[in-house]
Amino acid sequence: MTLSPLLAQHIARRPQRIELLRHIAEQGSITRAAKAAGLSYKGAWDAIDELNNLAHTPLVERVVGGKGGGGARLSAEGQRLLRLYQKLQALQAQVLEAAEDANDLDLLGRLMLRTSARNQLHGRVTAIDTQGRNDQITLDLGAGLSLRAQITHDSTQTLTLAPGAVVVALIKAGWLSVLPVDVAGTPGHDCLRGVLEQILPEAQGPCEMRIGLANGQTLCALSPRCPVNVGEPVNVWLDPASVLLGTPL
Incomplete structure (x- = not known):
């Protein structure tokens, strides 16, 4: 099994989410697996979406009609990831033993970045177009989907971006506009076609939607109201200037 650099870093930093995969394999229920992993139901779905988005193929598959608030099972890739993680834990133990000073681990922790952005899409750079002080970075998300990000030329150089580079696009849920x-x-904005897969009801606040894309990745969006019913297609619009990019360290 070949992991993307971004997924490999993620599972090393977020062991709780790998434990969630183990509980899903054992329980077959999102609700019970979330409780066993110490996550809320909503937090469990956030973790699943993030893992699926960073993987080459989905690690968790939804099962229609599951018990206990939503059924799920691990894909073949998800099962292999669990086995790989056991090897990673052994290597991690060796690294901890090799650390010469506690400050070594503190430095590594500062270099690892977590983000509040709900959407983290895995992609590959296909083009870089310079527009004054800014660059327009075009990403291939797979399955015919593309995404543009507008960043400064300095940022392009800092991230050492070039065609073929693997990146993760960070997009806050509130920056997305979901329309039938x-x-x-909005003219000039990117458009990603998807299907509304789930609506998470909230007692107060905006409607939270999960939109499945053709490449197997999932977007989370917030809106004052849901524009369509579950199972119907939608277009997700976003400004390229609101897309942040990150690369493996």
């Missing part, structure tokens, strides 16, 4: 497919979005 027959409604036009």
